[in-house]
Amino acid sequence: MKRTHLILVLVLVLVAVVVFFAVRPRPEERFLSIATGGVAGVYYPLGGALAEIINEKVSGVTATAETTGASVANVRMLAEGSVELALVQNDIAFYALNGREMFTEPVTALRGVATLYPEVIQLVTLEGSGINTLGDLRGKRVAVGAPGSGTEANARQILATQGITYADLTVDYLSFAEAAGSLKDGHIDAAFLTAGIPTAAVMDIAATHPVKLVPLGSDVYNLLVTDYPFYARVTIPAGTYRGQDAQLESVAVMAMLVVSAELPENLVYNVTKAMFENLDRLGAAHARGKDIKLEKATEGLPIPLHPGTERYFREKGVGF
Numbered sequence: 001m002k003r004t005h006l007i008l009v010l011v012l013v014l015v016a017v018v019v020f021f022a023v024r025p026r027p028e029e030r031f032l033s034i035a036t037g038g039v040a041g042v043y044y045p046l047g048g049a050l051a052e053i054i055n056e057k058v059s060g061v062t063a064t065a066e067t068t069g070a071s072v073a074n075v076r077m078l079a080e081g082s083v084e085l086a087l088v089q090n091d092i093a094f095y096a097l098n099g100r101e102m103f104t105e106p107v108t109a110l111r112g113v114a115t116l117y118p119e120v121i122q123l124v125t126l127e128g129s130g131i132n133t134l135g136d137l138r139g140k141r142v143a144v145g146a147p148g149s150g151t152e153a154n155a156r157q158i159l160a161t162q163g164i165t166y167a168d169l170t171v172d173y174l175s176f177a178e179a180a181g182s183l184k185d186g187h188i189d190a191a192f193l194t195a196g197i198p199t200a201a202v203m204d205i206a207a208t209h210p211v212k213l214v215p216l217g218s219d220v221y222n223l224l225v226t227d228y229p230f231y232a233r234v235t236i237p238a239g240t241y242r243g244q245d246a247q248l249e250s251v252a253v254m255a256m257l258v259v260s261a262e263l264p265e266n267l268v269y270n271v272t273k274a275m276f277e278n279l280d281r282l283g284a285a286h287a288r289g290k291d292i293k294l295e296k297a298t299e300g301l302p303i304p305l306h307p308g309t310e311r312y313f314r315e316k317g318v319g320f
């Protein structure tokens with residue numbers, strides 16, 4: 001072969017190799033959106049950490065955490081297919097599955113991965129507001145959570161134990177960050193928050209203002225639990241927030257991770273495995289991430305597990 005022929009052949013081979021790599025079918029890249037909550041809550045940092053775990057450990061998948069109005073909005077987004085994963089309260093997941101409360105139709109697209117950590121209903125005000133009990137909220141301006149939040153449902157149910165409706169208050173639908181700002185500026189008298197403790201929004205208020213948490217004691221719990229069995233009694237430890245010297249009682253629900261029933265078994269298996277094998281990263285994102293345990297993942301789970309999660313739990317000997 002002449003030298004020029006050899007060069008031509010080499011060039012052609014090179015072109016063929018380049019074309020092959022440029023057009024070869026690649027395994028499809030899958031995008032997963034994780035619906036969280038507002039930036040001053042706990043869902044957002046934990047959802048962000050989960051997205052990072054998925055991006056690093058599950059090949060062919062790109063995950064992102066989205067800010068949202070939280071639980072109720074998240075269920076609706078998952079049902080309409082605009083997100084694939086979501087953090088939600090277990091009471092809201094139950095209402096969704098059964099078409100109760102704010103859901104007029106059962107949401108059948110919802111599948112469970114795990115219950116995660118307690119979310120405490122925190123009734124927050126400032127020292128000197130004169131608000132010492134739930135009943136003192138009558139006539140006041142109160143933030144009841146973002147539109148579409150689980151917080152808002154909890155606020156409504158808890159107020160009802162005292163015969164209080166929104167007609168007895170001036171109600172503002174605010175995110176945690178907006179509520180913190182409004183409380184500091186004196187635009188509202190109190191705010192409800194349902195979130196893992198410590199919650200960034202409350203820490204933010206406490207950093208500059210004398211924050212006060214109003215107890216929700218056994219009287220409130222006893223009235224609530226007959227109609228709404230997902231509430232549990234909890235204690236907010238002293239020192240959870242700056243200037244909070246005494247422990248106090250409240251009620252809590254559980255945070256959960258849910259996924260769309262439409263997701264393939266293998267994908268959810270890989271996501272579940274990646275999450276449980278990297279729990280230290282969730283613990284680093286927020287203190288409540290340390291509560292997440294494989295052995296407790298199915299406790300208080302009000303909806304069926306996704307088959308991919310079931311396979312992982314079966315392998316690990318977790319009962320469900």
Ligand code: GLU
Pocket residue numbers: 036037038040041042043044069070071072088089119145148149150151152194195196
């Ligand atoms: N549980 C809250 C809700 O659904 C959100 C909590 C959070 O953002 O950490 O309203």
